Amino acid sequence: MSDPPRTGALPASARPVWAEVDLSALRHNASVLARLASPAALCAVVKADGYGHGAAPVARAALEGGATWLAVATVDEGVELRDAGITAPVLLLSEPPLPAMPEVVAHRLTPTVYTKSGVRAVSDASAASGVVTDVHVKANTGMHRVGADGADVLGVVSAVASSPGLRFGALWTHFPVADGVSEDDRLFTEGQLAQLAGLRVALEAAGMPPPMVHAANSAATGAYPGSRLDMVRCGIALYGVVPAPAMRSVWARALDEAGAPALRPVLSWHARVTLVRLLDEAERPSYGRLAPLPARSWVATVPLGYADGVPRRYFSAGGTVLLGGTRRPLAGMVTMDQIVVDCGVDEGVSVGDHVVLIGEQDGASLTTEEWAETLGTIAHEVFCAIGRRVPRVIVGGGGNR
Numbered sequence: 001m002s003d004p005p006r007t008g009a010l011p012a013s014a015r016p017v018w019a020e021v022d023l024s025a026l027r028h029n030a031s032v033l034a035r036l037a038s039p040a041a042l043c044a045v046v047k048a049d050g051y052g053h054g055a056a057p058v059a060r061a062a063l064e065g066g067a068t069w070l071a072v073a074t075v076d077e078g079v080e081l082r083d084a085g086i087t088a089p090v091l092l093l094s095e096p097p098l099p100a101m102p103e104v105v106a107h108r109l110t111p112t113v114y115t116k117s118g119v120r121a122v123s124d125a126s127a128a129s130g131v132v133t134d135v136h137v138k139a140n141t142g143m144h145r146v147g148a149d150g151a152d153v154l155g156v157v158s159a160v161a162s163s164p165g166l167r168f169g170a171l172w173t174h175f176p177v178a179d180g181v182s183e184d185d186r187l188f189t190e191g192q193l194a195q196l197a198g199l200r201v202a203l204e205a206a207g208m209p210p211p212m213v214h215a216a217n218s219a220a221t222g223a224y225p226g227s228r229l230d231m232v233r234c235g236i237a238l239y240g241v242v243p244a245p246a247m248r249s250v251w252a253r254a255l256d257e258a259g260a261p262a263l264r265p266v267l268s269w270h271a272r273v274t275l276v277r278l279l280d281e282a283e284r285p286s287y288g289r290l291a292p293l294p295a296r297s298w299v300a301t302v303p304l305g306y307a308d309g310v311p312r313r314y315f316s317a318g319g320t321v322l323l324g325g326t327r328r329p330l331a332g333m334v335t336m337d338q339i340v341v342d343c344g345v346d347e348g349v350s351v352g353d354h355v356v357l358i359g360e361q362d363g364a365s366l367t368t369e370e371w372a373e374t375l376g377t378i379a380h381e382v383f384c385a386i387g388r389r390v391p392r393v394i395v396g397g398g399g400n401r
């Protein structure tokens with residue numbers, strides 16, 4: 001990974017910035033998670049364009065690695081997978097807008113439902129097309145975002161069971177603090193699992209046993225073996241990131257127990273220097289003239305800015321990039337399209353030099369986890385911020401069929 005990737009994939013006229021997506025690492029992670037989850041199935045969460053990695057290539061690679069389900073947030077995202085020729089089951093993680101149900105049915109997507117009007121709309125759309133649609137019923141057990149409250153779950157499932165065009169495919173829920181390590185978080189998550197188990201028992205007693213029950217996101221998959229149930233829905237771990245820094249040891253133990261190797265990062269982020277200049281001590285580069293250079297320094301301009309996913313606060317938070325195998329601080333405020341990097345007394349820095357924002361360079365590394373820590377956020381947001389102006393260069397084979 002220390003070699004600059006083939007910019008041959010970029011046109012010579014392009015701004016020299018790119019994100020490399022390594023599908024061999026993605027397949028590896030899918031196989032690790034499938035092994036960890038087994039006998040539960042692995043659902044690869046590829047919403048938000050595969051967390052910014054590219055939904056269709058990621059989905060294919062995840063399926064090659066052992067995932068059997070895919071999940072997305074919106075109907076459009078599901079249609080995109082179908083248009084790419086992907087035939088695996090695709091779960092929509094929220095109830096689609098009622099007018100979208102004909103499109104859901106036509107593309108054989110699996111909607112989540114939790115309202116009677118949602119059930120009626122997907123039932124009508126199925127009847128109109130003469131097909132039977134699988135639906136997953138979501139229970140709200142404490143996230144309080146979407147899902148039917150416990151008392152309403154039986155009614156929603158009954159509505160599904162009495163609709164000729166529908167099949168009750170699964171009962172599921174979602175955890176807000178599975179990545180937490182406090183005793184409170186643990187009790188909350190276990191309480192949710194207990195509620196879900198209670199709902200399953202009630203549905204069985206009512207003659208409507210759920211064919212499948214699922215709950216775990218990446219965090220729960222590692223930390224709560226009892227949450228793996230029939231299927232786990234993994235996003236961030238699929239992209240090679242342990243869900244929270246505090247969970248590293250929990251994950252290491254879980255992977256060890258499953259006889260599975262470590263996760264590998266999938267995405268690395270690159271650019272080339274476009275200008276270098278020598279500035280005097282106390283010069284203040286970029287907007288706001290916020291910080292004086294501590295010494296006479298070579299300052300490199302790199303053509304990536306906040307419109308590309310480097311937040312403005314990356315400067316004030318002390319963010320760095322790799323250049324010449326060394327961590328270098330920013331010399332001033334991030335602008336929309338460019339950053340300035342303080343290369344100190346290093347005369348060796350020149351135009352065209354390879355800059356790594358996320359990834360490895362000559363033995364040094366800068367991870368997405370570190371970006372998240374620097375910015376006070378989670379890796380999910382770092383990935384999703386990488387903008388559309390940054391071409392994704394797919395390596396690692398496969399994923400293209």
Ligand SMILES: *Cc1c(COP(=O)(O)O)cnc(C)c1O
Binds near residue numbers: 045233
């Ligand atoms: C996004 C999402 C996931 C995946 O979460 P990760 O933390 O990325 O594993 C799972 N389930 C639901 C409902 C989600 O919205």
